[in-house]
Amino acid sequence: MTLSHAMAVLGSGMKSQGQRIGHIAENLANADTPGYRRKTVEFRAVVDHGRRTGAVEPGPVRLDRSALDRVHDPNHPMAGPDGYWDRSNVDLVIELADAREAQRSYEANLKMFEQVRRMSSAIMDILKR
Template sequence: MAEFSDALSITASGLRAQSQRLRHLSENIANADTPGYRRKTVPFQSVHDAGGAVGRVEAGRVRLDPTEPQRIYDPSHPLANDDGYYTGSNVNLVIELADAREAQRSYEANLKMFEQARTMSKNLFDLLRR
């Protein structure tokens, strides 16, 4: 039975990590036009507990993308400098949408594994009751 709880723990950790990743991706998309906004990325790291499930993952500390933000020429913008430029964001919507699709698919795969492990443990209990 420990294998089933380990499988549930591993998939639940994947669900939490992808959920946090999706949260930051949606924040990046929402702030794509915000001047000075820096894209946030969430690295994943494996967790090794003594006696815990092997293969669990968790989201690491949020990092700001070091890519230089674009300079936008608009002399009428209130944040524009003397040359007429202001600092935009460094969010690329194509990258954000691709990352969001990848995170969504990973979330769905972890959810499917969670459901499969739960179904298998239920079927095992049904067999043991007979």
């Protein structure tokens, strides 16, 4: 694996985790929006000519199909004729745990990216001599 390939792989991980954090932020912002469904994204391996490159990319955004929380409040503007309305299915604890996981993964990729950059710089210094 070349240093430039390693940087590309690490960069793809950071980019993917950044997009994941964006979806988590959107979920948190809409936690109180009636009827909102939590968005999730899974990563998939990048394949080039039938071989995995080591890089990842976010797959399609999916809506969490778990049941929405039904609340009986006939005075709520979103309540139907039966007096019930649907809350979002966003669980703040899950979102915060996912955000922490994404942050740590991003930081791990960033540290490795910095290490590869230092190695590349050291190699260039050796070649200049």
